[in-house]
Amino acid sequence: MAHETHEQVDAVTGVTTTGHTWDDIQELNNPLPRWWLWTFYVTIVWAIGYCIAYPAWPLVSSYTTGVLGWQSRDAIVQDLDALKAQRAGMTAKLAQASVEEIQQNPELFAFARAQGKAAFGDNCAACHGAGGGGAKGYPNLNDDDWLWGGSLPEIEQTIRHGARFSADKGHQGAMPAFGRDGMLKRQELSQVADYVRSLSGLPTEKGVDLAAGAKLFADNCAACHGDKGQGNKELGAPNLSDQIWLFGSDKTVIMEGLWNGRGGVMPAWHERLDDTTVKALTVYVHSLGGDQRR
């Protein structure tokens, strides 16, 4: 690289060169306009001012906080407060209305559903799934099979006080461990399981004594599950004659329930959520479609 400092005027453009030549290529001197240069200096000054005013430089275990004391957390808190203020009117209406009134008012219904959806994602989705689709042992909230009832007041009661969670107003009642506690023999449990499967039209093992199973069912199960296995929502006893199985319809699964008993627990949400949120959740869960039937 030949480097010479030899300023001259470029013949083609008439522009002076910087005098720098590399491999016979000359650098023309087309300087920036003055205002551009000053804008550049202003940005440097701005950067210095910014570093003084705002959080800027990382230190070993902290950072320079800046004289204005600005924090992104404060900004979020402000945004949230503004949002709460914006929603205050509707929230107040929601607090006053009953779940039935909310259902009747399209504006309140839409607001409650939106709020309920958010609350559902935060509190309920862990067990019941993001869309309330349920999982083994955790009821699907979209179907029409409700252990504790699927009307608005019944759903509200369940959300508020839970199931098998505490003695206070919550749903009680559990499936006993017929096998483990020695109430029925394994042979008898097998007969009951086959009979239960037959209630909803599921195939049973060949040569099974359904009559014996029916007898055992009437003696031991019908008190809670009803004489036809139609269930009892006062006790949270599932309907055994429909197509929906909370834990599954395999004989082994039914046997497992008969042997060890069942008793899913749902927390009493009034302890954690405010009244308005519980109502919004009720409306949302109800709107998933569980109670829609003709």
Next chain:
Amino acid sequence: MADAPLAKTPVAHASDEEAPLYAPRKKIYPQSVKGRFRTIKWIVLAITLGIYYLLPFIRWDRGPNAPDQAILADLPNRRFYFFFIEIWPQEVYYITGLLVLAALALFLMNAVAGRIWCGYLCPQTVWTDLFYAVERWVEGDRRERMRKAGEKPTVKTVGQKVLKHTIWLMIAWWTGGAWVLYFSDAPTLVKDLATFQAPAVAYIWIGILTFTTYTLAGFMREQVCTYMCPWPRIQAALTDEYALNVTYRYDRGEPRGSAKKNDALRKQGLPAGDCVDCVQCVAVCPTGVDIRNGLQLDCIQCGLCIDACDSVMAKIGRPTGLIAYDTDMNVQARIEGRPEIRRIVRPRTILYAGMIAVVGFVMLAALAMRTSIDVSVMHDRNPVFVRLSDGSIRNAYTVRVANKHLEERSYTLNVEGLPGAQVDVVAGRIDQQGRPIVSVGPDQTLEMRVLVTAVGEHPGETTDVRFVITDLTSGEAAYANDHFKAPR
């Protein structure tokens, strides 16, 4: 450009070692000029500024449920009104179409006659022209302004400066003021602005646009075109040899010299040009270029040098048009005695015009076929389907109905493709025949949860279904397609 000499003022230099960091700006004092192109520019200025300042005040009756401003960008309600057209946020592709049309129009203009946009229509040109007019009116023409710039300030010149900047600021303020009127009801906002009742954002925007107008038209001026604007660069790459440009006809002009000397030469039958080197073309130029150096980046092709030169030619009794809209190719052709080529219809103008026609037609068709109702459907993702206690399968959907009418309308909802299916709208109502009915307010959308239950035969894994809404008033219908899912 050809053989015209290229003399450029060398930049300020100190020494070999200390080259300056910036190029000193040569202040430009354009002289007033009269003529054809100046008149056109005044007319264009009056029309464009008139449209800009007055358009927000034009009224357009849309009935009681919509604003009556002809052009309004209603940001809080997410609507854009343009006379008889109302655009919803999902229809901003109309704006995209307009921008595509604008770009193509710019290309077509460029293919026909170079930088027409820069010289006549660009806001930077129009406002700078207006600011120069004010400057000239207050401080006098070129010579006077140059003299004052070199003299010590007196009470009179300082007073003139104050007056000039005051008028500039008023124009700039009005410019910002007109801008915000496009975003709110203009008469109300004017009243609110005057009584300091308007929202802070209106004042902030007026402030920003006052500042930019004042700086760009008052101080930056031609520097915006030469340093900031990308169009001159793009334009230079897009243009071709057929495009008309403001051209110094050096075939006629050279060799330049004084009128007397050239007259004498002409009498002797020696070559003599028409250019008398009066430098009027440079004096009137708003970007300070010498058009005789040929086509150049700094030239915005406003044609004022044509007016200046024509008036000089008329005075010295030579034919006008020494500077004119012409092409370098034809100047060369005349020198070499070849016939001139003028070709407005050529592949690129046909292409641009054709593209404008196609895009324009597509936009018109889209506008003509725009429905006043709309429906969109979103299938529940989780769970995809639900088995009910009697074993039947149900799918849930989020359906949104948009009513673009400016009055409340009621619609029936039908789901086709699944015979006998039961359709329920959560918390909705039904008519006497059991069909779900939805009422949507004027210019609004309504979201609802719809449950579709297959009744009877077990449906296949995927069934195509169509959600149809029908306007009970007009019978107009809209539909959206989706699927009904079932377990295998």
